[in-house]
Amino acid sequence: MTTATTRNQRVRGAVGTAHTRVEGRDKVTGAARYAGEIPFAELAHGWLVLSTVARGRIRSVEDAPVLGMPGVVTVLHHRNAPRLDTDYVGLLGTRPDPTCAVFQHDRVPHLGWPVALVVAETSEQAREAAEALVVHYDQEPHDVVLSAASPGAYTLDGHMPAVAAKGDLQSALGDSAVVVDAEYTTPEEHHSPMEPHAATARWEDGRLELVDSNQGSGWVSDELVKLFSLDPASVRVRSEHVGGGFGSKGVRAHQVAAVMAATVLQRPVRVVLTRRQMFSLAGYRSPTAQRVRLGADADGRLRALEHDCLSLTSTVYEFVEPGAGVARTMYDADAHHTANRVVRLDVPSPTWMRAPGEAPGSFALESALDELAEKCGIDPIELRARNEPERGPISGLPYSGRSLLACFQEGARRFGWADRDPRPGVRREGAWLLGTGTAAASFPAGAAPSTAAVTAEADGTYTVRIAAADIGTGARTALTLIAADELETAPDRVRVRIGDSDFGPAMIAGGSMGTRSWGWAVTAAARELRERLTPGAAVPPEGVTVRSDTTEAIGALAQRERHSFGAQFAEVAVDPTTGEVRVRRMLGMFAAGRIVNPLTARNQFVGGMTWGISMALHEEAVRDRASGGLYGADLAGYHVATHADVPLIEADWVDDPDPDDPVGIKGIGEVGIVGAAAAIANAVWHATGVRHRNLPIRPDRVLTAGRDA
Template structure:
């Protein structure tokens, strides 16, 4: 089982105690798996028209009267304390209403850290925020300036004068490795795995490979910068935030500012990209504190530079992977050791070492990772955390082993594909990894791949094809709720405090509710993005769709019982039990005798009711206690490498995915392609540049931090097995992150096939090739 699964299990057990075996799911498929109407179709996102017209209001676009604009002053040292702070020139600057420092800031509590056992917490680090003169990383906020316009605030911020007493700081990765710590667990899974005497089997193996793979620090760069529009009204807090964890953010605000939960309102109907970054960081807390101090609403909209200094990303990793196999290619030992940066104040584990525990059958394992505790910005979750850097190392190593064996890389994976969880022995809920490989290999034309590197050439260009496996665990969060309301016309209205970050949450759940309730799409609406709606967990870990689907399913079951009670005896449904009815044609009908039917509108009218509501919860994800549950992919890359310059040009990417049932082909294809583009950036261009002398991030703009743009992106094909998982709601597993994992390794393996040069250090820049 994986880190997310085990974290959820820990939360379930913490609440329920040790779960009895009788509570485990029986694996009965959801009836909607085989009853497709709206689900599975090519539905466009329902938020698309408003976004195209500019009618969608994001966090930095909410209108408020008497609004002030915030600008931040960042520290320029990595560790020490403020010796002198002069804000007089800033306070005297035109339009300035307030300069807030640790001297005059309200008392602010430390936000509760993000955790899968506390879904109302969203903090990313454990440090006090503007409460003392101490400096913990280069870029920490030391002053907040509020002014009538953003330009005035930015100008005044440049007038703040700060003098520091610097202290020795730990900012160098290599030096930090010498005192790295070994945590007992990564999230809640035991860190050290030692099974089957891997060291001895490695020494005795017929074929071995042993390499070190490195991935750089990567920063978030969503199209919408982090922002919030904040107001205090009659002692209550209103925050329009760009967040992917609405209730967790609201709960954290309540904790930090000593408020009742009902006195905090967080709204976030649209988020312009999250990927793990849109949680609770210092800027929202400081904005709320400044608004309270100034007595006026405040807008915080981070610049790209401030985002890089305040919002954590993917940690730097160094991973040693050693594989051993017999002469037939069967794995006998898998060793995965490594280092990742995790400052002491960070709450995020980058669990790269957990990847190899689920992918392949192996006789023995020796796996552990260490934390390098530097004085840097806290790292955080970034699309496919853990598995994304982990698959780069594991899948490059598998390609090296295939080359050492003289074996086709797909054949090597076929011989080692796990038929159950390799470590625990738990059965898979559903797994068709090699079926995905067959689909992808046919689409890319794998037969054209040259078995030997440096074989195919077109002028100055060496041509190569590579592949890699991607993986990400299935997760479903407990406690997610949804309300279904039927109105007098028999139309349905679904509501939940879920988040829409562009992946089509509302669209898919509208399809789901329409199918579940037997209604056409046009008679179903979905409302999300507001903390006043029923509780929903964060949008992360590829968990939201399954969690919300389970809640809607539970709500519909309650609704059916309520409708039957309202219908009474004066109905064609009289005498039927709940398990003898189904939703159909805008009402309820008998399963055995479809002619016995009554519409929602008719039932409500006879009962004298204008509407009827029911709330359902997703429940505890007990399926992960019994089954090993993972989505997998087969990623293929075809590219060219210039013999003259070392330039890499990717011509094609193909992703074949085994993710359970696909609920909306159009939005799913978009999610897969977006994830693969993010993986392409990891492979070729993305790297947060750190000056290790000062701890200062140097790549603080999109000119310096290179994400793929249109001309960088090749033709991308996506395919899927569409095999339902009988242990999940709707037979579906999450797809938000699986698209990214495996891509960097596929690109690196294609580069080796083209050039014979093995590059183990991302990104794959031309200087590393020649």
Template structure:
């Protein structure tokens, strides 16, 4: 694919095309799809973490006015496929985690459905459950691969021998907490089963991918894909949790098929989202570095222990970034899993890189401390020439540029490296840095169609905009590929009636869909030239990636942290990130992605922590009052900058995905800044005051 060198629309600061509709409230979300005669669905969840349901008394629920049906394993239809046990709603009496759906009520109103659900009496035969992740568990196992298909373990050279021979070593264990994605819009589905003919299922679903959702749901119900339509023009955030359909989508479809012709609405409550919509596993990361006195790394190891659910494996690729980030002749990464009685973990913004750049980027700071070396210089010293492991050349790698540019903007050169020596009023002040990275991913399949309708080039692809900017950026790409003003391009996305698009995941959307749009535009011009007839139409597909290069985006995160001398409270008044992520399609939506990711990283550093009570097996702080997400008052100055980066190898646009890199490394930079402020290394997230108080006494 040739590089798009002449750009007019790409790179322009265009406002979001969907912005006005969202602000005015006229953008319709899945739950509020206007349909006549809609009914409401409310799940009943298990109150044990393992065992089986022995009794389901629905009498009181069914007696309520307005209740239309109660779905149970006894009444729900048999699904065609139960291979994915997360999605096997109401197929048997087994309970695999607390909060699992064991029944569901359909009623005239959401209030009646919810009340009736509370009246369903459930009896259990309870089995002992286990939820606690520990590195010393004797049931840890090595998964066949880690998400999505990377080897679980890698080894080069001899880490142990290199550690033993190294002049300076660090060997520490770091942990990240369990996290929940918590998009603002809850997981919601409106489902309608039209019984005419062979029947037709329509799902208005809040999803990061209409086509992947259709494929999954069609398979679960044994329907041909052409008998299922999934529609989703707008998504109120997903952060990975809407990347794959969770069980509520199956439940909504089950309910719709039980009540043919009636639209069924389901929106999970915030509390239900903590057990039914995925989460990020907690991780335990033993990180080891060996180096010579000049700071050249000779040994690098990351051994990860994390959790999955007993009913379905998800192996977060936490060790992945350490495989390619820095040069080292001796390197080892491993993943071990404990399969426990917990809800099914899944994708959350930068799975792998996000937790996997916490331990490795704090241990770099610790090594710099022991070496008496500037942490930026240490990173630069260990810059690899080619991608470690594969030996491939980088399509572009500007980590050093990001570190240097960030240092200059942040004022790093004036930094006194000593910890705990700066005080401003009642606050100890420190600064920290960490690197950031994210791969350039491209999905195998996506197709776009471009058609001239009057004066307008209509670009159709079933892509998703989860706040990422797709509504705005795809027209920019199409306009430049066609050589027309962006005002003449209209896009249509978010519907399986449009050409097939891949999931908005792995920061792959713009690369994948944009490439398909460029191919369609080129096919269009090749066939019709510059004077196409009305109705002219052409199609293009994403095409294969260039396999000769290692392709990653890089960044550097700088943090100023304040620690209160009396209380240990931590506040972060300044975050600054510099990224090298290829050509930026739209600076406005890009900035939003970067600062959103950085803020979410700050949230991970200081606040987020799903507290899973091992006695009950559920997350007890399951609402937004108790599960703290960074709020406006926690964020003062957040700056995102980017380098001009020309990379003709990634795709025709020269762009790299930017949806996830912002969250990568932020938490390490915060922990490093807190150490610099008060001298305490916090290796276990979140960085809360109780971990700092003993040192302040």
């Protein structure tokens, strides 16, 4: 009947066409609920109390007066909180960040360390009581500032080996006709998503449920199972709508504290981080001090490449910002040495942040390439073309596709690069000095095993269930289009349900691997379901469901080097009398696999490029040596680019499907920020003739550099 007729109307072509977000109306009307606003009966509210010293021990927690305040039901701290198990390796192959293992000891490793949780009947009562709680400390000396001369640096493997080397570096540098030897720095940067971190925990019928804002419900569930020594079947994590994450929304102190309180009180407890608390508890991008040495022959072909990146880590958890890793993909040389090193300081633990490693590393590397082009008298795009590798410079693996030069060629055509006068400081418009710059971009295109279930419903529609996370990327919509094409139906007949750990294991929203990993699983399940369904046959009331597991299929991807690539172009105007830098226009051309939804994809590219403007000109978290804390730990003091900073920004792509992916996807979430800051910095050099190697390029630095030039 209707069901059979509908299912026989085969439709394809959804992938690759612009489609508004399937949940867009719910979001703009307020129907979409976020973790901090979902109602629960008998809900209590927790407020974290953070340390006021940067290093030391807790001598006492004076909780008795607070327990007598209106509405307060409990105060948890290291003397009464449930014990946690932290001796395990988590879902991502790493040990848990001890920052999330709250209230387990009396040590304070940094300013803003969680020392107590006050729980009350209302959020206002919890906050008032938390601010009244007196904690006494035995304070110890601390060190919070990273510099190239920081003692105690050591190499650290992260999501890549710390050191990669081939060839005799000193000999190759000595034989080079042109050498660049420069140091570059990037500051501490913070994620600052629109939605603060929030979680509500409750026990019901012997099962723990956490409603959370995260980048992977299965990830958070797995960590809670291990931390609290629970049966995996007894934990469910839901995270339907997420207002941004960028790497920060993993397992944090607030979720663990909420579970602790819900366990103690046997009632739902919600813990929401304030914006200021997020600067201490949500992770951040470490500052970096990088040295790049390039040696080339007179024609600009690289003979030697050295990239050393120093970042910081906390005293309780090792995390490396692998800025030197980008060189291992981008350029080859006879002698090729890269190393990522860290220094332990008394600071909060850094973490993954959009394009970890590639974002700061590309600033140093692509700035150094621009300096080499200047010294060689070669156009920056031509220099990169002369150093285009045939295989992975370190891995030796063939590329699954490397359309970097196609991005540069098309980008140069659209941007008007051929009309550029290469001489710096010669183009003026009134008081403004004008300049243009470019830089390359790359980011790995990986995939991780995931599971998905696709159900053919009796009414002719389909339901997809997968523990994916849409953190603003449009993943829910992309998966709708992917499923519709494989099922040969219209997108409006597909409902995608995500953000629930009960749906089974799935990749997190991170590493630009989310949509690719989930799309692979959805495609496999949808394809098998379509093959099972008999044309014209009725579907039973309970539907027909097929579940996929892509573990075996994805295992074959290691035979090639897979990356998304891009070319960034920027035009800036610099006022030499005030030091003001304005980005007039930007263009990014990308080779990032098959584009599933052009509308949301362009949004992701432009978002990354806008972040690059922030990185180049605005973002800078500065620590006070005396207190160990940040100046202006809020969105008033921590500046990011706004609409007024982005008058014209364009993003587009060249055809670049991955031949080994069932949909052709590579990944787009992070490549947009890579190289953007370098393109702007290179444009500032072209405008002024002065090279800026320290980000951000603040007005005072422009003025100082101008006087010193």
